[in-house]
Amino acid sequence: MAEFSSASTLPTPPESQTRLHFGKLQHGCEHYKRRCKIRAPCCNQIFSCRHCHNDAMGSLSDPKERHELVRRDVKQVICSICDTEQEAAKVCANCGVNMGEYYCEICKFYDDNTEKGQFHCDECGICRVGGRDNFFHCPTCGSCYSVNLQGNHPCVENSMKSFCPVCYEYLFDSIKGTTIMTCGHTMHMDCFYEMAEQNQYRCPICSKTVFDMSRSWEHLDQEIIDDQILGFFANFRGIFIFVLVIAYLFVMADPMYEGN
């Protein structure tokens, strides 16, 4: 596209550019800020997002009616600004707003809050958050992990394709953070902390200790030994070392011990 500029006027963003950001971060649900709703292809109903769909459809009284939305199957969306139903795309065909500042064509995923650093992982086949540069895809675990875990994590076949042992949510595409325990089992970070708060330090799946207990012991030791006792021992040790050094120097300085 050609670039137009004029020396006499200050550069202002073209109207279509400002239009794109209209209503940004002002619409959406508790899960995502976005400017469209989705028509669920499974039940033909309109929802703010797939989590809203799954929450509603997962709690139906008739178990046969319960189901989950297949995100890639979403074809139609409804613009929240002008209410026009249309084929999924980033920009509304009718009013010209971004229906999501971030839009993934594969996942049909919209999010106005780009601070989350969304990116699509081809191997995972879903969008993730946290910035592409901060993650790598582990083919064994079958998931994206933080780069500081590269070559440095218990690598277990499909370890992320499992359910959190505390809240039973499927971990692979959970929107909550996940942690790998030292045993290789996985669970939500939040569920892990909750467990730790209740002084549960064992993996709920295999009962292995999930913390490095030596750290805890160290901490306990420091609490038990109060400062006075510690001071006494420190002094005592100081005196002892002083005596040793003097004795050593004395011995070394004594010509009698010179080798010959």
Ligand SMILES: [Zn+2]
């Ligand atoms: Zn449905």
Ligand SMILES: [Zn+2]
């Ligand atoms: Zn939602």
Ligand SMILES: [Zn+2]
């Ligand atoms: Zn619109």
Ligand SMILES: [Zn+2]
């Ligand atoms: Zn995606």
Ligand SMILES: [Zn+2]
């Ligand atoms: Zn991945």
Ligand SMILES: [Zn+2]
């Ligand atoms: Zn791995």
Ligand SMILES: [Zn+2]
């Ligand atoms: Zn959980």
Ligand SMILES: [Zn+2]
């Ligand atoms: Zn375990």
